[in-house]
Amino acid sequence: MIRYGSDHIEEMKFSSLHMSIECRDHQWIDITLKPQLTTDSATVPKDLTDFTILVICNHGGIIAQMVPQDIGCDCEYQLTFLEKEQIKSFILSEAVQQQIKQAAAQM
Structure with missing residues (x-):
C-alpha cells in the first residue's frame, strides 16, 4: 500500500480474499x-x-474502481499495481x- 503523499511502498500479498456482494442499483x-x-x-x-x-x-463484472477502506470509509492509502492485479485476478x-x-x- 502507498500512503498518499509518501514515496514509501509496502507490498501486500493476499493468501485469500473473503467477499460479500451487494447490488447497489441497476448499474x-x-x-x-x-x-x-x-x-x-x-x-x-x-x-x-x-x-x-x-x-x-458493473453488472457485467467489469471492474470500475478499487478503493482501500478503513471501517467502511475511504482511507489515506492507495493500492499498488501488484495489489490491484491480485484483486483483479480474483x-x-x-x-x-x-x-x-x-x-x-436478483435486481
Missing part, C-alpha cells in the same frame, strides 16, 4: 473484500483499524463472475 455492484495476507507479505498499516477493499463493478475468476451475475439477476 453497479459493490464487492467488499476482507484480505488475509501471506506470511511473507507486508502487514496492513498499523493506523488502519478494520481494513477492507471496496471493488465496484474478481475475474469464473466463480466470482458467476456470483456477480447471480447478484445482478
Whole structure:
C-alpha cells in the first residue's frame, strides 16, 4: 500500500480474499473484500483499524474502481499495481463472475 503523499511502498500479498456482494442499483455492484495476507507479505498499516477493499463493478463484472477502506470509509492509502492485479485476478475468476451475475439477476 502507498500512503498518499509518501514515496514509501509496502507490498501486500493476499493468501485469500473473503467477499460479500451487494447490488447497489441497476448499474453497479459493490464487492467488499476482507484480505488475509501471506506470511511473507507486508502487514496492513498499523493506523488502519478494520481494513477492507471496496471493488465496484458493473453488472457485467467489469471492474470500475478499487478503493482501500478503513471501517467502511475511504482511507489515506492507495493500492499498488501488484495489489490491484491480485484483486483483479480474483474478481475475474469464473466463480466470482458467476456470483456477480447471480447478484445482478436478483435486481
